[in-house]
Amino acid sequence: MKNTSEEYQLQVRGLEVGFNNKKNFTQILNGVSFNVQKGETLCIVGESGCGKSLTSLSIMGLLPESGGIRSGEIRFEGQDLTNQSMKEMSKIRGNEISMIFQEPMTSLNPVHTVGKQIAEAVRIHRNVTKKEAYERVVEMFELVGIPSPRERVHNYPHEMSGGMRQRVMIAMALACNPKLLIADEPTTALDVTIQAQILDLLNELKADLDMSIVMITHDLGVVSEMGDQVLVMYAGEVIEYTDSRSLFDNPKHPYTQGLIESIPKLQGKTEELPVIKGSVPNPDEMPSGCRFSTRCAFAKQECFVQSPEEVGTEDHPVRCWMYSGEWQKMTPFEGGESNDNSSSEAVDRQPIRD
Amino acid sequence: MLSFLLRRAGLMIVILFFVSIIVFSLVNVLPGDPALMILGQEATDESLEALREDMGLNDPLVMQYFAWVGDLLQGDFGQSFRDNTEVSSLLAEKIPITLQLTVMSFAIAVLIAIPAGVISATRKGTLWDSSATLFALSGVSLPPFWLGILLIFIFAVTLGWFPPSGYVPITESVAQSLWYMLLPAVALGVRLSAELTRMLRSSLLEVLGSDYIRTGYAKGLLERAVVYGHALRNSILPVITVSALQFAAFLGGTVITEEIFNIPGLGQLLVTSIQTRDFPVLQGAVMFMALAVILINFLTDVLYSILDPRIKLTGGSQ
Known part of the structure; x- marks a missing residue:
């Protein structure tokens, strides 16, 4: 990745975000970094509570009042957004960077x-x-496929279906031809058939309008449909970052492997879907070592103590001890007691290696 | 819309009918004899009896009721027992006075409550918010009569800026009329504004946390446009509900304030008519208040549907 910062639409470096509550700072995002090239779609994947939405709100400058960016930078076309004033940000929001949200029912x-x-x-x-603004709205409605746009502009949100409302949200987000669209789980609240329509629409519009997309999702189906690059987040950290092809062909992090395995498959008989046991730890109760260690089937003793660095190739970094030189020398973990969430069943999974 | 109007009109007739029964019954169980009130303690039994007969007080209650309602339906509220003035002209004289007081105190209340509520919700946790909350709390805790006396003492007696009491009809001099009415309007308005401030603050805080507010910011709006363009209209409904109830209550219930400031409004009329057992006046005044409550509720519903397009005025039950 030899691009200079100007060639990236968006460049996030070492982002640390958290919340202030009663004088102590709870850090949620821990050194998140990624790049979005012009015209590219980056998918951010992870479970609920992994900090995906917080990442997107940080880019928009829409963190809740108690939230704050502690360090790191967010460069949009080379310009750092973290030190922009409210007024300057409002000129960028909705104009150069737009966002669509998860809940079309309540977002209007x-x-x-x-x-x-x-x-x-x-x-x-x-x-x-x-009048010109309304003409633009009609034009946008046609673009996002809302039938009889001239009549529909006079509708109230409650007179439209969820899918239509999400189209309205997309029309709103794209009305000023933004260079970057952030879509925070735009299809989660919609019916499956409507989901596919909305994703197709976004892909089409991306090509037509020549914009970059940051797509937040927990659905790997969406990633395969949309993503050029994929960022897998776990508990506020980036644990794997690569292009979507490599991610599906060659997932490295045990968490990513678990996510991919838990997708139902059409071929073959599956008795029971493999699941990743447990849930994302609370920000206050982060394990001192690898944040995934408590749920990881392969964790060795060192995993619980020391946090892994980013290893792997430049095109496919992964945050896991398994891919570091020390893995062979590490002590296998014995006794499942302190390994509170993962149980013996989780050990059925074998590492997928090439 | 039409079915809504028809349904409401029908309901109104039914309610007014029941109100008339209740009013009439309550008035007639009041202890005290109107004839005695008029003629005084020294009157002879014969003259009392003659007067009762003359006033129709000896007829069976049911007959009296139907005579009264029959007249009401023809727009005749009857005559005052005391001086035979038409009740309708008495009401026509007093209602505008009380209405003026009500409208002025509402104007004051809204002028204070909207900025105070908005500031305290958008600057939550700051000194602004605490001051507004303190104001709201003290405003609700101060009884209007006490505040009224305090205002008279400070601004009329000590500083001499305002007349301590009295009333000038608005038809005579608009400026004078407003001047005389200002202190009582403040005494009533402060309490109301305190209540509305609290309502608006909590309702606005709830709305400010909603998704469409975030959408507003996401499209590039500044806080001011988000609050006034998007949040306020959504948070005003509960405030309107309280206001409407209070408005109706003020039209009939500013008795004490009217008394303190010596304003010859509906409240005073009501008290006097009770004291003198002036049944026709009392009944007429209460019927007017009932009508006012019903009409204000009706207007509130219409206002709801204008402010929130999700609320539809339908004929059927929800």
Whole structure:
């Protein structure tokens, strides 16, 4: 990756984000770094509570009041967004960087027509009349495939279905031709058939409008559909980062392997889907070693004590001891008691190696 | 919409009918004899009896009720027992006074409550918020009559900026009328504004946490536009509910404030009519208040549907 920072649409370096509560700082994101090239889709994958949404809100500058960026930088076209003022950020938001959210049902203001809400976004960033703004809304509605757009602009959100509302959200996000679209689980709340439509629509629009997408999802199906690059996050850390092809062909981190194995397969008989036991640890109760160690079937004794560095190739970094030189020398872990979440069943899984 | 109106109109008639029965019954179980009130203690039994007969007080209650309702239906509220003035003209004289007081105190309340509520919700946890909360708490705790007396003492007696009491009709001099009414309106308005501030703060805080507020920021709006353009309208509904109830209550219930500031409004009329057993006036005034409550509730529902398009005015039950 020899690109200079200007060639990246978005470059995130060492991002540390957390929440202030009663004088102590709970850190959630721990040194998150990634790049998004122009016209590329980056998928951020992980379970709930892994810090995916927090990453996206940090980019937008929309962290909740108690949240804050402690260190790191977020460069959008070379410009660091972390030290922009509220006013400067508001010129970028909705204009150069847009975001669509998980819940189309509640993300639109119920008391204004959808047309008005999108026209508002257009009028903040473009010097146009009300009428021109509405023309733009109609144009956007056609683009995102809302039937009879001229009538639909006068609808209220509650008069539309979930899929239509998500189209409205997309129309709103794209109304000012942003260079970067952040989509935070845009299909999670939708029916499966509508999900596919929305993903196709996003792929189409990405090509037409020449924008980059950061797609947050917990669904690997979405990754295979959308992703050029994939960032796997676990408990606030990036644990694996590669292109989507390598990720599916050659997943390295035990967590990624677990995620991929837990997808139901069409061929063959499956008695029971493999699952990753346990859940993401609380930010206050982070294991001192590898954050995944408590759920990892391969964990050795050192894993519980010392956090692994990023190893692997430049194109496929992974945060796991298994791929470091020391793995062979490490002491196997014995006695499942302190290994509280993973149980003997989880050991059925074999590491997938090439 | 039409079915809503028809349903409401029908309901209104039914409610007013029941109210009329209740009002009439309550008034007639009041101890005390109107004839005695008029003629005084020295009156002879014969003259009392003659007057009772003349006033129709000896008829069976049911007959009296139907006579009253029959007149009501023809728009005749009857005459005052005391001086035979038409009740309707008495009401027509008093209602605008109380209405003016109510409207002025509401204007004051809203002018204070909206900025105070918005500031304390958007600057939650700051000194602004604490001050607004302190104001709201003390405002709710201060009884209006006490505040009224305090205002008279400070601004009328000590500083001499305002007249201590009295009333000038708005038809005579608008400026004078507003001037005389200001202190009582403040006495009533402060309490109301305190209540509305608290309502608005909590309702706004809830709305500010919702997804569409985040969407507002995400499309590049600044805080001001988000709060006033998106949050306020969504958070105002509970405030309107409370306001409507209070408005109706003020129209009939500013008795004490009217008394303190010597404003000849509906409250005073009501108290006097009770004291003198002036049944027709009392009944007329209470019927007006019932009507006011019903109409205000109706207007509130219409306002709801305008502010929130999800609320539909339908004829059927929800």
